[in-house]
Amino acid sequence: MKKPVLVSACLAGIHCSYNGSSNTTQSIVEMVRRGEAVPFCPEVHGGLPTPRPPCEKTDDGRVVDNTGADRTEQFRRGAEEGLKLAKLLGCEEAVLKARSPSCGKDVIYDGTFSSTRVPGNGVFAELLLENGIRVRTEEVPPSK
Numbered sequence: 001m002k003k004p005v006l007v008s009a010c011l012a013g014i015h016c017s018y019n020g021s022s023n024t025t026q027s028i029v030e031m032v033r034r035g036e037a038v039p040f041c042p043e044v045h046g047g048l049p050t051p052r053p054p055c056e057k058t059d060d061g062r063v064v065d066n067t068g069a070d071r072t073e074q075f076r077r078g079a080e081e082g083l084k085l086a087k088l089l090g091c092e093e094a095v096l097k098a099r100s101p102s103c104g105k106d107v108i109y110d111g112t113f114s115s116t117r118v119p120g121n122g123v124f125a126e127l128l129l130e131n132g133i134r135v136r137t138e139e140v141p142p143s144k
Ligand code: SF4
Pocket: 008, 009, 010, 011, 016, 017, 018, 040, 041, 042, 043, 044, 097, 100, 102, 103
């Protein structure tokens, strides 16, 4: 049996984004409907409320919100919970939300809340990659 793909819950239409909205992506919704994907939100599972202040990853690896509060622990906890779920399900691949401080891959914001993009991965994406799980964002088509 094919293993399910772990997907950012906000891409599946769940209203778990920092501002209380979703980032609904129809192709991801269809994957969940067909039983091919399982939605997960690391920030919510890390104990943060929805809505919540926007967060960014800083260049020293911490995560702060736009009030200056350090949210590194919640981000790490949520990422660990997601890795646990991925292992339980045997996921080999994840499709995550581009540029999120948790879910982004290859490009994230720089921690200054100035819309400046820098190379890097979100906390959850990084942990999945470290554990051998392939990660792409919803903006990158699946490889053939
Ligand atoms: S942490 Fe990931 S799944 Fe949760 S709202 Fe942000 S981008 Fe979506």
